[in-house]
Amino acid sequence: MRELKILAVVVFFTLVTYWGVEPFAHSQMHKHVEGHGFTYNGTADTKEAEAGVVKAKESGSKEAEAQAKLEAKKVFWADVEKIAQLQGNAANGEAAFATCLGCHNGSGVNMGGVIPPNLDHAGALYDKNYLIALIKDPAMASNVDHKYEDTMTHPMGSIKTMVTDDQQIADIVAYMQEKMAGEVTSKQAFDEACARCHAMRYAKTTQLGDTPTFKYEKDALAHKIKVIEEQEMVKAYMGKLPPDLSIMVRARSEHFMETFVENPQAQLPGTSMPRVGLSHEGYEKVKAYLEEVGDPSKPAREAIGPWVLLFFVVFTVLAYLWKKSQWKDLH
Amino acid sequence: MGKNVQGRRDFMGMALGGFTALGGLGALYAMKRSWDPLPSVKAAGFTTIDLSAAQENVLNIEKWRGKPIFVLKKSKDMKPDDRDIVIGEDRYHVSIGLCTHLGCIPAYLPDKRKFLCACHGGEFDTSGHQIFGPPPSPLEIPPFKIEGTKLVLGEAGPEFQKMLDAGLTV
Amino acid sequence: MAKFEKANSVNEWLDQRLAVETLKRVLSTEYWIPKDINFLWAMGMVLAATFGVLLISGIFLLMYYKPDANLAFDSVNYVIMSEVGYGWLWRHIHGVGASVVFLIIYIHMFTGIYYGSYKKGRELIWLSGMLLFVAFSAEAFSGYMLPWGQMSYWAGMVITNLFSGGSLEAYGLVEWIRGDYVPGDAFLTRFFMLHVLLIPLVIIGLIVLHFGTLRIPHVNNQEGAEIDFEEAAELYKAGKKKESKVIPFNPVFLSKDVFVMGVYFILFFYLVFYHFNFAMDPVNFDPADGLMTPAHIYPEWYFLWSYEILRPFPKDPGLIAFGIAQAALFFLPFIDRSPNVAPAHKRGLFFVWFWVLIVDMIVLTVLGKLPPEGIFNTLGTVAAVIFLLMGPALIVITKFEKKL
Numbered sequence: 032m033r034e035l036k037i038l039a040v041v042v043f044f045t046l047v048t049y050w051g052v053e054p055f056a057h058s059q060m061h062k063h064v065e066g067h068g069f070t071y072n073g074t075a076d077t078k079e080a081e082a083g084v085v086k087a088k089e090s091g092s093k094e095a096e097a098q099a100k101l102e103a104k105k106v107f108w109a110d111v112e113k114i115a116q117l118q119g120n121a122a123n124g125e126a127a128f129a130t131c132l133g134c135h136n137g138s139g140v141n142m143g144g145v146i147p148p149n150l151d152h153a154g155a156l157y158d159k160n161y162l163i164a165l166i167k168d169p170a171m172a173s174n175v176d177h178k179y180e181d182t183m184t185h186p187m188g189s190i191k192t193m194v195t196d197d198q199q200i201a202d203i204v205a206y207m208q209e210k211m212a213g214e215v216t217s218k219q220a221f222d223e224a225c226a227r228c229h230a231m232r233y234a235k236t237t238q239l240g241d242t243p244t245f246k247y248e249k250d251a252l253a254h255k256i257k258v259i260e261e262q263e264m265v266k267a268y269m270g271k272l273p274p275d276l277s278i279m280v281r282a283r284s285e286h287f288m289e290t291f292v293e294n295p296q297a298q299l300p301g302t303s304m305p306r307v308g309l310s311h312e313g314y315e316k317v318k319a320y321l322e323e324v325g326d327p328s329k330p331a332r333e334a335i336g337p338w339v340l341l342f343f344v345v346f347t348v349l350a351y352l353w354k355k356s357q358w359k360d361l362h
Numbered sequence: 363m364g365k366n367v368q369g370r371r372d373f374m375g376m377a378l379g380g381f382t383a384l385g386g387l388g389a390l391y392a393m394k395r396s397w398d399p400l401p402s403v404k405a406a407g408f409t410t411i412d413l414s415a416a417q418e419n420v421l422n423i424e425k426w427r428g429k430p431i432f433v434l435k436k437s438k439d440m441k442p443d444d445r446d447i448v449i450g451e452d453r454y455h456v457s458i459g460l461c462t463h464l465g466c467i468p469a470y471l472p473d474k475r476k477f478l479c480a481c482h483g484g485e486f487d488t489s490g491h492q493i494f495g496p497p498p499s500p501l502e503i504p505p506f507k508i509e510g511t512k513l514v515l516g517e518a519g520p521e522f523q524k525m526l527d528a529g530l531t532v
Numbered sequence: 533m534a535k536f537e538k539a540n541s542v543n544e545w546l547d548q549r550l551a552v553e554t555l556k557r558v559l560s561t562e563y564w565i566p567k568d569i570n571f572l573w574a575m576g577m578v579l580a581a582t583f584g585v586l587l588i589s590g591i592f593l594l595m596y597y598k599p600d601a602n603l604a605f606d607s608v609n610y611v612i613m614s615e616v617g618y619g620w621l622w623r624h625i626h627g628v629g630a631s632v633v634f635l636i637i638y639i640h641m642f643t644g645i646y647y648g649s650y651k652k653g654r655e656l657i658w659l660s661g662m663l664l665f666v667a668f669s670a671e672a673f674s675g676y677m678l679p680w681g682q683m684s685y686w687a688g689m690v691i692t693n694l695f696s697g698g699s700l701e702a703y704g705l706v707e708w709i710r711g712d713y714v715p716g717d718a719f720l721t722r723f724f725m726l727h728v729l730l731i732p733l734v735i736i737g738l739i740v741l742h743f744g745t746l747r748i749p750h751v752n753n754q755e756g757a758e759i760d761f762e763e764a765a766e767l768y769k770a771g772k773k774k775e776s777k778v779i780p781f782n783p784v785f786l787s788k789d790v791f792v793m794g795v796y797f798i799l800f801f802y803l804v805f806y807h808f809n810f811a812m813d814p815v816n817f818d819p820a821d822g823l824m825t826p827a828h829i830y831p832e833w834y835f836l837w838s839y840e841i842l843r844p845f846p847k848d849p850g851l852i853a854f855g856i857a858q859a860a861l862f863f864l865p866f867i868d869r870s871p872n873v874a875p876a877h878k879r880g881l882f883f884v885w886f887w888v889l890i891v892d893m894i895v896l897t898v899l900g901k902l903p904p905e906g907i908f909n910t911l912g913t914v915a916a917v918i919f920l921l922m923g924p925a926l927i928v929i930t931k932f933e934k935k936l
Contacts, residue, residue: 034570041572041639044890051898052833053810059902060828233610274818278609282817328613328620335621336805342385343801347794349381350787353374357787361567361773375783378790395617396592402615 064290064297069311071161073108075294076174080104100176107171111164114197119205127203130193139239141261143186144268146227146238154212156220156316161308162204166194173305174296186268217323220316224307225276228265230258233277234324238262269303278325280318288318408516410509413447413454421470423459426504426515430459430467432477436488440475443489445503445530447521449511456513457490457501468501477501503531560782564765566753567779573751574792575640580739581793582633582800589625590728592616597678599724601717604680605819624804624812630672631811632800634834637665645864646886648873649752655865656745662862664738667731669835674727676832680720681816686829688715688723698848714822753777756873828903836900837893841920843904844913853920860923867923870930878936881929885922892918 067075080101087097134147153162164172168191170182182188194200215223221231222240230237237258245251266272280288290297292314295304309317322329409426416422416435424431434455436446446453459467466481476493477486485494490501507519518526525531539545547553565573596616598607612619641661644650650658673691677684692715696706711718750761759777768776779785803811810833815826831839842854876883892915899912 037570037572044894045635048833048894048897049810051894052836052901056830056898056901232606233614278613278817282814284814331618331620332624332805336801339801339805340798342388343794343798346378346381346385347791347798349374349378350791350794353378354787354791356374357784361779361784375787392618392621393592396595396619396622398617400611400615 061287064286066286066290067293069158069293069309069314071158071164071172071306071308072112073104073164075297076104076108076171077101079174079296079300103176104171107164107168110197111160111167111172114163114167114200115160117198117201119198119201119203119208121202121206121209123199124202124204124206125210127194127199128206130190131203134187141264144264145186146261147187148227149223150207150211152211152213152215152219152223154208154210155215156224156310156313157308158310158313159204159208161306161310162207163200165308166190166200166203172308174294175303175305177301178303215316217316217320220313221320224309224313224317228269228273228304229276230262231276231324238265273304276321276325280321280325288321289314292317408514411513411515412511413449413452413513414511416454419472419475421472424515426458429504431504431515432457432459432470432490432501434470434488440488443491444528445489445500445525447506447508447513449508455488455490456506457503459501461497462492462499462501463495463497500531560786561780562765562769563781564761564768564778565751565781565785566757566759567777568753568755568757569751570754571788571792572639572643573785574789575636575643577786577789578793578796579633579636579640581796582629582636583735583739585800586626586629586633587732589622589629592619592622593626594728597724599678599721601680601720601820604678604720608679609817621804624808626675627812628800628803628808630675631832631834632803633668634672634832636796637668638834641665641861642886642890645889646876647752647754648756648868648875648879650865651868651873652871653749654745654752657742657749658865659862660738660742660745664735664742665861667735667738671727671731671735672832672834674723674731677715677720677723678727679816680820682818682820682824682826683813683816683829685715685820685822686825687831688719690829692719694842694851694854698851752873754875756875758873830901833897833901836898837896837919840896840900840912841916843900844909844916853916857919863923864926867927868930869927870933872933872936874936879933882926882933885926885929888918889922892922 080097084094084097084101087094131150134142135150136147137149137151139146161172165187168176168182169187170176170179170185175185176182179185179188183191194203218234222236226236226240227238235242238261239254239258242254242258245254262272283291287298291299292307292309294306295302296306407427409424409431411424411426411431411433413433413435416433418435418437419440420435422433424433432455436442436453436455440453442453443455445455445457447456448454461468461479461481461484463479463482463484466479468477468479468484468486470477475488477490479485479495479497483495484492484497486497486501487493490503492498492500503522503525504515505518506522507514507517508521534548536548539548543552593608593612596607596611596619598604608623612623614620616622644658644661673687677688688710692706692709695709696702707713709719710716711722750759753759757777761778764776764778768778768780813832815828818826830836838854838857841857842850844850845853870879870882872879876886895911895915896919899908899915902908904912
């Protein structure tokens with residue numbers, strides 16, 4: 032039938048245009064980054080270091096440094112792998128964990144640029160390998176060693192002198208995985224993993240936590256100044272103020288978010304954002320919160336969508352029958 | 363035949379029209395919802411006021427849901443009333459400070475112990491009863507809940523419920 | 533004064549005063565449309581319906597939108613998207629509608645070109661339609677500024693800079709348009725005014741004009757046949773519907789339109805609920821930042837072909853090419869020298885010209901979004917040059933076209 036043929040032509044050119052300006056154009060615009068399922072074994076890090084070596088060779092400068100960096104990465108992650116094989120003892124870990132509580136005490140005091148994160152649900156949110164790596168060498172684990180001449184100068188760098196025994200690392204991680212793995216809400220997940228650097232104004236939280244309501248403007252302004260001071264410290268430490276995450280779920284694709292959180296360097300080479308080491312479940316929790324705040328209409332869309340479409344399908348059928356009855360005796 | 367066809371045509375057209383109207387109702391519902399007060403407006407509908415610092419015969423004006431709220435601690439010589447909020451020994455008159463005539467804010471005259479509305483001369487006593495002029499009813503009492511010496515406006519506590527049931531306010 | 537008698541019904545009462553019966557007859561039940569048409573003839577009503585949907589959704593957005601550089605972003609992304617009941621629905625409808633309306637406009641335009649509906653007395657239909665296209669483009673652009681995200685800001689920056697006129701360096705004009713050195717508060721509020729008042733008024737006026745221009749030359753048909761509408765209408769009214777070549781707008785033509793609209797709205801609302809990112813660019817969910825250009829900036833898809841004509845050339849020739857591209861389609865009725873009103877497939881070389889134009893514009897559209905590197909640059913230059921040659925080519929082709 033002629034009309035269907037015309038329709039096919041229209042649909043064809045529409046789809047070609049759509050394909051060209053959407054999937055195809057975007058595939059050309061953004062570099063492809065492979066996700067690695069929230070496992071942390073240093074594959075991405077060594078690959079980056081290898082690329083660094085190639086680049087150094089091409090440019091002919093700092094080749095030895097690049098080579099050394101590659102070696103350091105390999106050794107580091109091999110060590111992590113070794114520790115991961117050890118049987119951790121949670122009871123021993125509890126005693127050793129006291130070291131951590133010196134800073135990770137939930138007091139919300141900025142130390143060396145950022146507030147040390149609350150570890151209440153660390154075992155539930157973060158990957159085991161990552162936790163091991165973090166205690167072994169925080170800068171290497173979070174893949175921001177390029178920021179430091181000596182990884183000791185990382186705000187948590189001194190842990191290297193406090194916890195030196197591999198077994199002890201395994202014990203602490205075992206303790207966290209056993210005792211700090213309770214049920215965690217999506218908001219808690221976000222607060223612990225992201226909120227000390229990222230504000231979320233649509234959820235009324237800042238780097239200092241939830242913003243209380245103030246009766247007097249003076250108190251509100253005083254709080255605002257405290258927030259600005261904290262943000263300045265974070266900014267001084269990170270180089271720029273990490274962005275507000277209120278609607279980040281709509282500003283970035285799902286794939287970008289995933290691969291970025293897994294390894295920020297993969298999407299933004301040279302960024303000072305540390306890898307936070309979320310496990311897959313931990314990431315899902317954080318994502319749920321980002322969606323709750325940044326895309327709150329999603330449940331409503333999903334609930335109403337099918338009904339609206341059904342309405343128009345029925346509408347179209349009725350309209351077709353009407354058209355048929357109107358056109359019946361015309362030909 | 364011709365007549366029959368006409369009837370059938372009308373039927374399909376009307377079926378489609380009716381069904382479209384159904385969809386229109388759905389759209390109207392969404393539009394109505396868009397006109398509703400926002401959740402943030404509703405959440406801001408609760409205000410806590412502290413009565414402990416109030417002084418006798420001095421009118422305090424607080425704000426609740428954008429309206430002025432009269433808070434008057436009664437002195438011993440003022441007549442007690444069922445509309446008073448009693449906390450311990452103290453009696454308070456708390457009301458929405460809008461004249462029940464046409465919504466102006468009456469002024470309090472401490473010497474004369476009464477409220478006078480400048481717009482049309484309505485007067486209320488210290489319990490909010492209309493005593494002169496056009497106001498048809500006493501000053502309204504906002505929903506309140508007593509929490510110690512504090513009052514949560516916007517929430518209906520048992521004391522408010524009692525006043526409501528007794529027809530002392532609307 | 534006319535004589536008024538006691539009316540027996542509301543209808544009669546109105547008829548005495550407003551001539552509603554005559555209006556109904558003239559505008560709908562005896563407004564004659566050719567019978568030999570296909571669903572592409574419904575695009576006009578589909579556009580009218582989409583405009584209506586944009587208007588209604590826009591009204592609800594307008595209730596909560598704040599035209600202020602400090603407040604605009606959050607009023608859209610927080611208040612409308614999270615707080616207002618069904619605010620998200622209006623925004624998604626408005627965003628998707630603004631994008632899809634251009635798809636329909638393009639289909640409508642190319643239908644006109646294919647069937648030669650701009651010729652022989654129908655020139656004004658084409659011209660008023662092109663004015664509508666320009667008005668819709670301005671409406672789309674001004675609306676795109678309003679959420680005040682990164683794309684809004686940088687599109688505002690780049691497009692207003694076009695008015696500097698290349699080497700003319702008319703930066704005073706650019707500042708005058710913006711009301712500031714960069715797009716700022718003054719810029720946002722004046723584009724807000726344009727978007728919600730001035731341009732919609734112009735559009736409504738143009739729609740009336742566009743409908744008016746159809747009245748005397750009548751709607752074209754699939755074969756470009758000349759119809760004696762009066763004779764055909766008499767046949768229809770006498771009940772010889774099979775023999776008559778025309779149908780009344782209401783209800784016969786309308787019933788087909790409504791069916792096509794139904795199909796269209798299924799697609800439309802599928803996009804609104806499940807596939808809206810193409811129309812609501814994620815980059816625009818980052819707030820405007822005058823100190824950081826996004827990694828990739830590009831206009832919405834419907835502007836890409838003309839944007840791509842600007843890109844491959846040096847600044848001045850680029851602007852000139854861009855200007856020609858904007859104006860070229862206006863002249864179509866006058867550079868098509870052929871006397872034939874017929875579908876393209878009956879017009880020999882014109883048929884080839886038509887499909888080359890379509891393919892070239894799609895190629896330009898896709899390249900307009902791709903990063904300007906390597907092979908894409910070369911292809912872009914070729915496609916832009918082809919586009920610029922299409923006008924002269926049409927003159928030659930149609931001059932030698934045989935009369936049918």
